[in-house]
Amino acid sequence: NQALNLQVLVESRSSSLTPTMVLRLALTLFAVTFDLLHAGSLPEHAAVVYPQLFDVRDDLGTRVLKVSDKITLNLKKSSVLHDDFVLIEERQGVPQHTYFDVEALEEDLYHDEKYFASVMVTEEDGGLKVEGVVGPNLKIRPLEEMGRSAEGHNAHLLEPIEKDSSDAPTVYGEPINEPKETPSERSGSIYDVQIVYPEIRIVVDSTFHAGFKSKRRMMNYLIIEFNTINLRYLTVSRPRVQLVFRSVEITKAAKETYFKRVQGNIIDGLKSLYNLVDYVDQNKVRYSKYDIVFF
Numbered sequence: 406n407q408a409l410n411l412q413v414l415v416e417s418r419s420s421s422l423t424p425t426m427v428l429r430l431a432l433t434l435f436a437v438t439f440d441l442l443h444a445g446s447l448p449e450h451a452a453v454v455y456p457q458l459f460d461v462r463d464d465l466g467t468r469v470l471k472v473s474d475k476i477t478l479n480l481k482k483s484s485v486l487h488d489d490f491v492l493i494e495e496r497q498g499v500p501q502h503t504y505f506d507v508e509a510l511e512e513d514l515y516h517d518e519k520y521f522a523s524v525m526v527t528e529e530d531g532g533l534k535v536e537g538v539v540g541p542n543l544k545i546r547p548l549e550e551m552g553r554s555a556e557g558h559n560a561h562l563l564e565p566i567e568k569d570s571s572d573a574p575t576v577y578g579e580p581i582n583e584p585k586e587t588p589s590e591r592s593g594s595i596y597d598v599q600i601v602y603p604e605i606r607i608v609v610d611s612t613f614h615a616g617f618k619s620k621r622r623m624m625n626y627l628i629i630e631f632n633t634i635n636l637r638y639l640t641v642s643r644p645r646v647q648l649v650f651r652s653v654e655i656t657k658a659a660k661e662t663y664f665k666r667v668q669g670n671i672i673d674g675l676k677s678l679y680n681l682v683d684y685v686d687q688n689k690v691r692y693s694k695y696d697i698v699f700f
Contacts, residue, residue, distance in 0.1 A: 455558035456535045480515035485632045487651040494655040523632040532559040537629040542566050600645040603696040611658040
């Protein structure tokens with residue numbers, strides 16, 4: 406299995422953007438496989454667990470999730486989507502916009518700030534299903550191929566979140582070594598805001614999209630990821646940052662000309678990044694209203 410998550414942020418220097426808006430381009434190149442969904446044996450350091458959910462009588466709607474004897478989470482409801490969240494995909498050359506019931510999409514989304522946990526919790530057919538992140542370095546997903554325990558609880562795989570250990574290159578490029586600017590006290594007083602809400606658009610490429618059985622599963626994955634990122638941003642202040650997930654665009658392979666491919670699954674990351682800067686600049690009508698665009 407190979408998984409690549411290369412992210413580089415670059416400021417757009419287009420003069421057509423308003424002074425109050427800084428458009429940052431984020432390049433995320435994914436080479437994703439999902440063999441573990443059908444693996445016959447458990448990965449190293451993984452464990453099978455049978456989560457249980459308990460409701461707490463408080464005004465916050467807290468739910469207690471017992472993942473294992475060592476992991477218990479106090480879950481609270483999460484919200485990460487814009488009210489007008491939309492999925493955009495091209496059909497026969499025409500962009501199709503699909504709007505969603507945001508409350509329904511976030512109905513099963515929970516978090517635990519203490520453990521940086523972000524999960525989707527669903528109850529169906531008398532069983533519990535949990536998917537997401539249950540700690541800084543742990544993830545969980547249902548083992549649908551396994552039966553229930555004697556008590557009727559669904560089996561889940563609990564495993565570490567590990568970086569790709571493969572030596573096979575999937576991206577060529579070079580690091581961008583530019584000096585970071587140090588904000589002054591004067592600049593801090595000019596932009597004295599308590600909290601900012603960057604609005605996000607994700608452009609999903611055909612390779613990443615193909616790794617999911619359905620669009621809904623892909624959406625759940627992205628929602629969980631952004632909920633996790635927002636938990637990480639809780640440590641940031643002056644100003645506080647809360648990302649707002651506003652839209653997803655699914656692209657066709659034939660339109661992904663901005664990726665500079667070397668051979669096969671290998672991509673030149675730096676050249677692809679520069680191509681994306683030009684691509685977004687050429688499509689201001691589509692992207693200029695977003696603060697951050699992820700590819």
